[in-house]
Amino acid sequence: MTLRLAIVEDEAPARARLRRLLAEHADLEVVLEADTLPAALASLPGANADALFLDIALGESTGFDLLDQLPPPWPLLVFATAYHEHALRAFEVAAVDYLLKPFDAPRLAATLDRLRARLADTDPLPAEEDLRRLQAAMPTPAFNPPPLVITERGQRVVVPLDEVTHLVGSGNYVELHTPQRSYLMRATLTQLASRLHPAQFLRVHRSYLVRADQIAALTPRGHGDAELTLRDGTTVMVSRRYREALPEGLRGR
Template sequence: MPEVRVAIVEDEPPARAKLRRLLASRAGWRIVGEAEDVAGGTALLRDAAPDLLFLDIQLGAENGFDVLARTAPPHPLVVFTTAYHEHALRAFDVAALDYLLKPFDRARFAQCLERVAARLAERSGDDGGADDEERLRRVGDLGRAGRLVRLVVHERGRARIVPVADVLRLSASGNYVEVHTRERRHLVRATLSRLAQRLDPGEFLRVHRSHLVRADFIAATAPHAHGDLALTLRDGTELLLSRRYRALLPADWRGG
């Protein structure tokens, strides 16, 4: 693999030092510059043209997304480094290749570099980078982002990607949302309302202020007290559809 040019934008000196140490132990990875704020980061990307950018999200009063929004494509591959997992959804919306949740260890960092190397190898053989650049152009307009196609969950310090196509239902749980798939249950630090805004309403029905359910996962409905409906899901789970959300069901599902 050709030498990989690496840039680091991180406002904490110890975090920059850790990245330097980890990269120094691996041949073929060369740091071409460091910055500690958005202004320095934008200048670094413009002048050094790195292949890979390690980018902290929290940069004083600004954030790492501003670095990308203020620089023109082509952009390098981006790996976000942060102690705050709630930014993960936005990170992958702008085509981040990886998301290192601090504190990460040497093994997790090695996994990240393997992913970078694989992606660079793909880019050398096709024009896949064009797709990444197109998504990065949307960084300044995420408020109007399209439907979610994946959720990012964090388990034991690792980011796991859960395709929305695998999600059967979601339920509010304090400051988190429980994401249920056929295999297991995951936790995402988000609000149900926020996720509902990004999910296709034709696929996911709001059946209660605490529940979203994939429409084709509903097996049966039955009348319940006070105008509510009892829902039976295909795995046998029973939920109550409150009268407030009954109008969101297809008309032929509501009964009398």
Template structure:
């Protein structure tokens, strides 16, 4: 059983210490590293790690704030890293798996990893139960991704098919579905909606923006490593460099009318 792990710490030496320990375990797959909370959020969405080693104190968004910005059902197992014992209580408030005090003790690290292995076995067994029950009942599997959404248009309720959406933006607790130049409000935060969208069809390009892949006509890389996208209807959208890797991976093989410049 392989366990996918993400390491988040603003100190390169601290990240190296964790990753070097992880390489000693054949069942661990390191899927990425991040130096801040925003990058960590993007990596969690992109790589869906089973386990995250997360520093508590980081510039900007702290490790605790990063985890709190995700819905409980979307949070990976998390082992917090901290130099101060007082953060332990806060770690368990967000249902962290464990926390390690810096400098990290090898035995405590191995203990936290074993705890993660045990928890992962339980998680995967629970995830299989609905599928097994459906198979035993002779029921076909439910669609994995949302195909349509119900939105309110005046006093009416309209149905918007996923294939009709050009792009989506965060609007507080709502998501704005942009369809042929009109925006429809869906009562669902963007970070939750992102998990229900087919990742082969939709890609997150900013913390507050998702775009349908086949609507992208051009992509230009800017001097700060952000990207400027132009959709087929002419809409310009800015893609944060934080999501650049995921964007380029999704666009691989997609015909674009202009390359990065």
């Protein structure tokens, strides 16, 4: 299978270097290059790209501006940028990887392996009506787990679990989201998942846990992924890899 790639990068030297590194892989084809947001918006929908290498800074615009205007389904996303501070937001839009410039050939090869693995898993997800039906029958945990305690500006803050709608992980930190605000906790998402009841908080992506009773809808996306809409309107990506976290019947067949 040929991996069809698009590159959106405003710096010509960076585009040229990425092309040189990609040329070492025989199963790749660069089908699109764009250096501005308007050029990318005009070309990407018809490019049929499997994956998009996207810079954060695009002149006066950003890669996130592009995603806000790009109609779904998106290609698989890989951010390639010099700005480390946007990593959490990148994974909130379900990026497959986040490459910090200057990255080398082995680091890029690892990213390409991730893309190949994602594209190889293409089973369809169940329809939205299945989600609604099964969520209504989802069992409620028979115990009250203790709240999460975080340190914020030198103070201990107690965050009750029944207020948490979803959790977003990035490295050694997790954002706890409630309807009122979010909190930053020093922990990995895997560590928190081990402390939470698996019927109450579902691991739907390597970067996301969602509270099961907050799920309102599911919309299938490309490459077997989907988008969950929570009751407060928040959207969260669900990865096909984590289908086993969903109740039986929501898993791909």
